[in-house]
Amino acid sequence: MTVITIERLTKRFPTVTALDQLTVTIGAGVTGLVGANGAGKSTLIKILLGLLPATEGSASVLGLDVVEEAWQIRGRVGYMPEHDCLPPDVSATEFVVHMARMSGLPPDAARERTADTLRHVGLYEERYRAIGGYSTGMRQRVKLAQALVHDPQLVFLDEPTNGLDPAGRDEMLGLIRRIGAEFGISVLVTSHLLGELERIADQVVIIDAGRLLRASTTADFTRTTQVMSVEVTDLPDANGRDRLGAALTSAGLTVWPEGQLLQVNIVDEGTFDVVRDTTADLGLGLVRMQQGRHRMDEVFRDEEEGVTRVG
Structure with a gap:
């Protein structure tokens, strides 16, 4: 099943071309989007979410056009941004419930889903603490929880292991693998670390300077x-x-x-x-x-x- 289709997608900024005639099809499962910093990974995700217009080309997510049907896309996907964007003075429960409500869940369902999701990411015991007192790893888990709380069909995870120590990276990668294997949610996860995605991804898309270098199953890469x-x-x-x-x-x-x-x-x-x-x-x-x-x-x-x- 195809979840993302990209055709000749180009994004030019005044001083740089972030995406250059990118064409690729991404199927269900866990897909790793690999590239060095500045390769165009975050730009691509923002275009797929309808948050940034492309200069040329087209793309669809879950069969929906990223320009004409961006609102529908954002209702069916979850997004974990790369940069820290969490309010320090509220608890994980308050924040994730708020994000669940923003996704359209009624109050009772939002609270129930929040408790389940925070348990899944390993924050249930700490769910009432203010986020400002969380470690980097815990903050990353809060961002993952808010991306999952509304039970999306697809999640975009932008550099989810940033700032984590080796043990924290292993735990985060294990969570990502479970999202795909146990919950049936497709995942597009970005990283500049090839070894990480080799461990968890069913398929890999490699881009450099906005150009496609290769797209294949992980098994083909590591034959x-x-x-x-x-x-x-x-x-x-x-x-x-x-x-x-x-x-x-x-x-x-x-x-x-x-x-x-x-x-x-x-x-x-x-x-x-x-x-x-x-x-x-x-x-x-x-x-x-x-x-x-x-x-x-x-x-x-x-x-x-x-x-x-x-x-």
Whole structure:
């Protein structure tokens, strides 16, 4: 099911082009929108919400035109902005109830939904404290709660892990994954950190300077490579990796060291047997023999190097 359609979308400001002929279709599930700071991610979300007019092109969200039907879109989606916008002198409950009422929920339903949503994001015990006394992680959870309280079909999450420590990032990513997997809400989440979205996204859209670099499922981005990583013990001597490399080279394989690992080009299925048997013949202990996977950051590296990676 398609939730967002973008066709030749362009946004020009006086000194910069934020989006440049962007065309992409986004399906249901969790979609990561990846790009460096200034790549056009926040601009795109504001256009999709009908908060910012495009210079050229068109877009639709949940089948609704972003220009003609912006009000209907905002009633069906949730939005977690990147920047802190929370009033410090009210409680999380007061704020989220207010946002629920703004979305059209009646008073009783707004309070019930607020309690459920704050429990979901892990703030139930702290729900009556003033937001001004919250940590950064708690404030991010309040922003997530207000985006979810009216039970939207789609949520836009703009840099939701900003300012969080590693533990806080992991918890936020877990919440985002649950939104898609358990509650059936589609998610468009932006980040400049590829590794985060690789963990939670079903599909990834990568943009740079407002241009589309690639859109694909995460599985396609991280498909297996034709290289395996091999790690052996240092016993009986400290040169096990180098001895194994020399023996595999003599067997006709292409190998190269990378830190403590030995990288081996996979010719066919028999390569695994050759590595295993050669390691045993040398009396080395095999710690790891693992086929590698592509990483999403290769898209950026290939772009910088002028290389087009096919497939």
